[in-house]
Amino acid sequence: MRQVTPLTEGWILRHPDGTGDALPASVPGCVHTDLLAAGLIPDPFLGRNETEVAWVGRREWTYETELTAGAGPHEQTDLVFDGLDTVAEILLDGRPLGRTRNMHRSYRFDVTGLSGRLTVRFASAYAEAEAVRGRLGERPGAYAEPYQYLRKMACSFGWDWGPTLVTAGIWRPVRLERWSTARIARVRPLVTVEDGVGQIELAVDVERSRVEAPLTLEASAGGVRARARIDGTAGTVRLRVPDVRLWWPRGYGEQPLYDVELTLSHGDEALDAWRRRTGFRTVELDTSADAHGTGFTLVVNGERLFARGVNWIPDDVFPSRITRERYRHRLEQAAGAGVDLVRVWGGGIYEDEDFYDACDELGLLVWQDFPFACAAYPEEQPLRGEVEAEARENVVRLMPHPSLVLWNGNNENLWGFRDWDWEQGLAGDSWGEGYYLGVLPRVVAELDPTRPYTAGSPWSGSWRHHPNDPAHGTHHSWEVWNRADYADYRRDVPRFVAEFGWQAPPAHATLRRALPGEDPAPDSPGMLHHQKAEDGNGKLERGLARHFAVPEGDFDRWHYLTQVNQARAVAAGVEHWRSHWPVCAGTVVWQLNDCWPVTSWAAIDGDGREKPLYHELRRLYADRLLTVRADGDGLVVAAVNQSAEDWRGTLRLRRMSVDGAPIAEAAPALDAGGRTVAVVEVPVELLPDGPGEFLVADADGVRAWHFPAPDREIPYPRPEFEVALAPDGITVTARTLVRDLLLQADRLDPGARADRGLVTLLPGEEVTIGVRGWKTPDPDTARSALYCVEPTR
Template sequence: MKDVTQLIDGWSLRHDETLLPARVPGCVHTDLLAAGVIPDPYLGRNETEVAWVGGRTWSYVTDLVHDSAHERTDLVFDGLDTAATITLAGEALGKTRNMHRGYRFDVTGRTGALEVRFTSAYEEAAAVRALTGERPNVYPEPFQYIRKMACGFGWDWGPTVVTAGMWRPVRLEHWSTARIDRVRPLVTVEGGTGHVEVRLEVRRSERGSGRPLTARATVRGPGAGAGATAEVSFTGEEAVLRLKVGEPRLWWPRGHGDQPLYGLDVTLLDGGAALDAWRRRIGFRTVGIDRSADAHGTGFTFVVNGVRIFARGVNWIPDDVLPSRVTPERYRARLAQAVEANVDLVRVWGGGIYEDDAFYDACDELGLMVWQDFLFACAAYPEEQPLRGEIEAEARDNVVRLMPHPSLVLWNGNNENLWGFRDWDWEPALAGDSWGEGYYLGLLPRIVAELDPTRPYTAGSPWSGSWDHHPNDTRHGTHHSWEVWNRQDYAEYRSSVPRFVAEFGWQAPPALATLRRALPGEDLAPDSPGMLHHQKAEDGNGKLNRGIARHFDLPEGDFDRWHYLAQVVQARAVGSGIEHWRAHWPLCAGTVVWQLNDCWPVSSWAAVDGDGRLKPLHHELRRVYADRLLTLLPGRSEDDGPELAVDNQSADPWRTAVTLRLLDADGGVVREAVVEVAAEPRSVARTALPPELRPTPGSPKEFLVADADGLRAVHFPVPDKEFAYPRARYDVRTEPVPGRTGAVDVVVTARTLVRDLLLQADRLAPQAVADSGLRTLLPGEEARIRVTGCGDVRVAAVRAALFSADPA
């Protein structure tokens, strides 16, 4: 049987004339941090203090000693970041220039000093650019000339921290006769039978050449007795095994069913002796995208196991700009936060990485569909060598690596490059030069069709399906909605109904405790030096302030209220978009919020900040992505008035009595009615409101409330700053939670209308977490907010951590 030796320990990083201890997997920055050579780039403005690291050449060294009775020993790198020269005992083993693929070198019988020397990514990119010529780019960094995590060069939410190192595992593999090279399981379901076609490729030693071998594949079910086995003998380097599983349990996205996973074992044998083994988990399901033309344009609807799905998605960026620090536990924690927000789809964005298998394993188990971008974002990419060959090898490696995962439901060619070509003045600048179209419409779909025909492919996001329509046409395919954040009020989300909203979002600062940790000692203000450094978006603070000012008086000299209002506007903006687009299902078939997570502490569009703390947006996603959603949609005109939408994405009918109340600013009931509404499974019921229940257009003293089955929707006809709010009054008490150390219930009883009440739990203790976000209370109503991780707290401290949109 093949033996594997992990090469984790014994590495050193050469820094000038010094050898520093090194961790593998890791990178130069993590090793320099551990040795105290550089400050934490995430704190203050240290990012600029460590910029020199990305411009240097770095070497990792160790003594390679091994002794094996096997015929062959391979040195295997799962990930080298990025342009490296590998030498053993002074002799070159090879060179690499791609962070996103693995490498293997024959070191049979060879020992001695092993060195992995990394050229600066800037130097490598410059050399490639000299060969290919200039290409347009939305950022002044050369990431399109090197196959490396693009956002490490900086983004409008990320720092410029250009890494180098062995960011994924390194090992020795000792083998004889033959080893498994690649396994491609094609998993389908037809007529109640599960089919697994295992396509196996092997590599043979000289002694093993032409030798009859046996491949055995076994599917092990999650229940007793479920499974199948197949064997085949072969003399070449490829074999195909076909297995059938009768009536398999189907894998479903969360909210639609269970996620049963089957074990798939492939063993390579020489006679009765096992030479190598490969083990993964698979799931039986069918997946497709319905892109049918209709009266409205061209759809884009996920169909899983024959069921059409409104996708409730989030965009995912690398969870750390030093990606070797992201552990399986951290992946699971972050993805669990997505599940808590009722998310069912995660889009792995094209400026990052193909994530570790631990990411996809967690998605398999949690029922999170994965939309996987190929790694191209916001730039024109040359199609000449040496990039073209690297891109083909990278795509083949990662399609094969990721295709066993049932959570993976879509391959996407790029992020915004087709749109960029058409709208961002690239076409005249390129003057006929290559820019990536050949990848997205040629190379990549051919590779997916060859290697993984069980999954759909789309050329890009956004993409209307062909050049017959504008790439970002709302009527066709996928759409990115950024005009609203950049230039308009969030109410403008309601002005259109795209077929699928693959990106949209609104910024807000991170939690206060995150800011205090990241900007130690700073007197916080929206424009304080550290705050501005941790705001990477173009005119980001200007857009934040304009977003606030459209609805509230912009606070001057009150950072705490500015911080709260920015988070409120973020939650309202995203919530209003999702409410509107969900109400138009099935015309609109999904929303993918930009973004779930952050890679460092920063003001950004994320729902979970760089320290893992939840913004109010996360709680708002939990509400608007729930199976059942109650919405009061503003009318298309003052004459229309608000409309009630009862959105039922559950599998059961929803028949409910909706209590509608027209109230005055003091909370008094002007008029009231009960409306019976029925929404069938996976459908939306929309009802015009009786004229007598509509607030007077432009009234600063009337608002509307709808309640049903514990859900609430509110409608105010004017912006907050024009509404005649009474001064908010509420009582606060705390109650210990029996049997829960460090947990307390905060009970707030409203004496007036209290809109968008928020308890910022991290103000009580940095590790404290509240179980709810924004809440609107009517006079006499009570809100119970459970806080964990805070210990005993005084009511005065709780009051200081409570905010509301109306004056308090």
């Protein structure tokens, strides 16, 4: 049987010119984390230290260890790297074993009988990228850094939410594999289901050391076994599993997973084994034309879905630090917010198996971008061959995962070609179209025909329509935030909104940790350094001024209001678009997570703390949602029912004054069938008359509010409420209208977490807020951490 020996110990790191002492190195890891561990660089996440470590990405680095492949009972020994970041030369006792130039691939070298000093010498990613640019010519991109010239995580060169920390290192595991006669080189599992019968076709490639040896394959899953012979270096074994239980997205059913085992044998001797878990389900992408344009609807097991999604970026700018437990926790946070789809964005990486395993278990659908983002990518060598090789490897690697439902060619590059002044400047040079409309769909069709492919996000389906046409395919809504108010989300109904969002700063405790010694202000040095978006603070200020009186010199108030504005902005979009199902078939919020402490669009900040947006997503992505929207000169209440059960009952509508006095009330019937949206007209006598009135709608514990004016025009009463301790939290009782009450639990203790975010209370109503990690509960301290909307002075 193949023997595996991890190579995790005894590594050192040095600069290849011999200057400086050798440092202990962690493998997997990267240069930055090793320098941090040795105390040779400051934490780049703190203050403005990022600029002080910029030199690291400009230098060459060498990893070394002693390797003993040695003689033994096995015929061959391979040195296997699961990931090298990025341009490297591998040597054994000075003898070259090979060169690499792609972070997204694995590499294997025959070291049979060899021993000696193993050296992995990394070139500067900058030097390599600039050399490729010099040979192939300039290509436009959203940022000045040369990330499109090599196959590396693009956002390590910085983004509008991320630091510029250009990494190098052995970022995924490395090992020795010893084997004899033959080994399993690749398994391509095609998993389908039809009429309750699951079918698994395992296409197996083998590598042989003895050509003449007869080989057999034996596979099992769900209590079923099958055998096949290997002729040459390839074979196929098929399993038919009767009465399989279907794998469903969360909220639609359970997530049964089946163990699949494959053994390669020579006679009675087992030579190698392959084991994975998979699930049985069907997936389609309906892009048919209709009266509204061109659709984009995911269909799983025949069920048409409104996708409740979030965009995922690498959870750490140093991805080797992301553990299985960290993946699981972050994805559990996503599931806890009602999310059922996670889009792995194209400026990052193909994530580790642990990510997809967690999605399989949690019922989170995965939309996987190929790693291309916001730039024109050359299609000549050396890039073209690397692109196809990485695509082939990763498509096959991720095929077992039932959570993976969509391959996407790129992020915003088709749009960029049309709208970002690329076309004229390129003057006919290649820019990536051949990847997205040629290489990648060909690879997916050949290797993974069980899953749909789309050429890009956004993409209208063909050049006959603008790439970002909201009526066709996927749409990115960035006029809002960049130039327009979030009320403009309600102007149209895209078929599928794959990106939209609004910024807010991270939690108070996150800022305090990230900006040591600084008294933060919107424009303080550290705050500005941790704001990477172009004119980010200006957009925050303008967006705030449309709704609130912007506080002058009161950072705590500014911090609270910008977080309120973020939650309200995303709510405006999701409520509107969900209410127009099935024309709109999904929203993917930009973004779930951060890779460091920063002002950004994330719902969970760089220290893992939930912003108010996170808790708002739990309301917005719940199976049942009420929202009030304009309809001509009047209003309607849309009851969104994404559960399978009918939602029937009474809708309580109340027109009220902001001083708490009821003006009029009605109780129309509510009847929303499963997976449908019901619309109820608001009677004329319940329409609010001016900024001093509002409408509230209630049904079965679900509530919607409609205030007809921005907050700065509403004559709110001064909020009055009482605070009392409750078991594991506090209870707040309102004496007046209290709008967008928020307990910032991290102000009580950096480790404290609240179980809810913004809540609006009518006079006499109360809410209990659970708090974990609060060491010394006290009602007065709790009151100091409570914020709400106040009347304009």
